[in-house]
Amino acid sequence: MALLPITLIGDKILKRKANPVKEVDIKTVELIRDMFETMRNANGIGLAANQVGSDKAIIVIDISVIDGHEDSKPMVIINPKITYRSEKKVFIEEGCLSIPDIRAEVERPAEITIVYHDTDLKEITLDAKDILARVIQHEYDHLQGILFTDLISDEMKKKFKKDLIKIKQRKVEFQYPVTSHIDYQMQL
Numbered sequence: 001m002a003l004l005p006i007t008l009i010g011d012k013i014l015k016r017k018a019n020p021v022k023e024v025d026i027k028t029v030e031l032i033r034d035m036f037e038t039m040r041n042a043n044g045i046g047l048a049a050n051q052v053g054s055d056k057a058i059i060v061i062d063i064s065v066i067d068g069h070e071d072s073k074p075m076v077i078i079n080p081k082i083t084y085r086s087e088k089k090v091f092i093e094e095g096c097l098s099i100p101d102i103r104a105e106v107e108r109p110a111e112i113t114i115v116y117h118d119t120d121l122k123e124i125t126l127d128a129k130d131i132l133a134r135v136i137q138h139e140y141d142h143l144q145g146i147l148f149t150d151l152i153s154d155e156m157k158k159k160f161k162k163d164l165i166k167i168k169q170r171k172v173e174f175q176y177p178v179t180s181h182i183d184y185q186m187q188l
């Protein structure tokens, strides 16, 4: 197991669409383990593979740290597709390990249906609502190259502009390992 450095807003891989997983080989299993370790170390409840520098369509989620969700099991979501989005939308505050210390209310569908593969590449259909629907949609967006800051109003974007530049320049204190600026701008 290993802690992986988390990519930050500005890293180009966060703007790229993920590629489907065709085989869950030993490297994929290791990646998934490392994603869980990296997420938990950073006190996150969801993580997409491009947040640790991989282009694979993989999400890990564990919302059991949230009050009232202690019984929920850790989830590995591979090759997801959202097949239903409720008309009803809700505002919920979001944060992101790739955009530390920035939080904003984001409007998204309240309920979704997702079709994905588990680690045996078996197809699963899941209806999700409340916080789980929210986390899945946030992470699903990562696999499309979309960050929550892409979804907020221009006014909010303006408000965060200086802070985002500081993150991109690594001029804030990070509570967990992050990528170096140069690596991810130059090589990816």
Ligand code: ZN
Binding pocket: 095, 096, 097, 098, 138, 142
């Ligand atoms: Zn995120």
